[in-house]
Amino acid sequence: MTHYEQQYLDLLRDVWTRGDERRDRTGVGTRSLFGPTLRFDLSDDRIPLLTTKRVAWKTAAREMLWFLTGDTNIRELVRQKVHIWTDWPLDRFRRETGETIDRDAFEARVLADDEFAARWGDLGPVYGKQWVAWDTYEPVGDGLYWRGTPVNQIAELVQAIRTNPTSRRLLFTGWNVAELGGMALPPCHMTYQYHVAGGRLSGMLWQRSCDLGLGFAFNAFSAAMLLRMLALQCDLEPGELVWSAGDAHVYLNHAHLVEATLTREPRSDPRLRIKRRPASIFDYAIEDFEVEGYDPHPHIAAPVAV
Structure with missing residues (x-):
């Protein structure tokens, strides 16, 4: 029986050998293919956790739980020794202040100083804000609006799965066009949709962009974890995770990662x-x-492109 990870390895090889080489936002450069889809069976507690390198699954789990709180400041992540979001506010701090500071010193200031954390630790209205507190606005006349009750997409999704399981609207998204400019990073894993059949909950994650070398391992695990949580809350068994990407890419400075991975x-x-x-x-x-x-x-170490 083919191991579930083989489809990921095949995609990694295809992107690296056949992908279109291009310059990208980060300046690092990538090789890219468009529109791949992978499928993972989640029955019997299975999880698409990569084995060809060690994945810090607890870090991915802590990030997912943080998203569900609606928090958008790195402070709580740093308290839990999760560093995966620090590079973006650190990069902004260096650019705007001209101060040279390493990650450890920056995170120490975020933890120690409330005012510093509020100003420099905030990521803008990223994932969690959109998932559980999507802003709404109500007209008050003369072209003026006041902020209405935020929409908790996750709470509404749970209720919909429980009460209307055949709906084609069992989904949530982080792609809030009006607020993209204020985000440290627009959502990559942007839209999740769910489907109930035969007492099982299946889900699809669509990513506009996926870093196959680093990001995929977290994205697939987190999406499967969330599906398992939803199924448990809705008295369903887990079915299948379908993962699909728009731009699936490998960074050019990840050659060593690709080569090592494909030998395993x-x-x-x-x-x-x-x-x-x-x-x-x-x-x-x-x-x-x-x-x-x-x-x-x-584990295979590789740099994050910011």
Whole structure:
């Protein structure tokens, strides 16, 4: 039986060998293919966790739980020793102040100084803000508007799955056109849609952009984790995760990562255990999740393009 990870390895090879080479926003350059789709079976607690390199799955899980709080400041992530969002505000701080400061010193100031954290740790209205507090506006006359009640897309999704499981509107998105300019990074994993059949919940994640070398491992795990949480909250079994991307790319400075990855054989068949069902999808904690049977190859370090 083919290992679930083989389809990812095939895509990585295809992008690296056949992808269109182009300059990109970061200046690093990529090789890119358009429109790939992968499918992962999530039954029996299966999880699409890459084994050809060690993935820090708890970091991905903490990020997903942070999204669900609606927080958009890196401070809470830094408190949990999660550094994956620090590069963007750090880059802005360096550009706007001219101050040379390393990541550790910047994060220490974010933790120690409330005013500094509020000004420099904020990412703008990124994922969590759109997921659980999408702004609405109501007219008050003479072309004026006041801010109405924010929309909690996640809460509405849970209710819709429970009460109208055959709906074709079981989805949420982070692509708020009016607020893209204020985001440190516009959403890459931007739209999630769900489908109920035979007592099983399946989901599709559509990414406008996917860094296959670094981002995919987190994106696939997080999407599967969220699907599992939704299924548990809605008394359904997990079905399938369908992952699809617009621009699937590999950065040119990740050649060593690609070459090392493609020499490795997938191994182990990990399971994601969820230890309890809390009162709502917003009440999970990192201690509620455990990965069993994970035996990956060693981590492969590679730079993040900001």
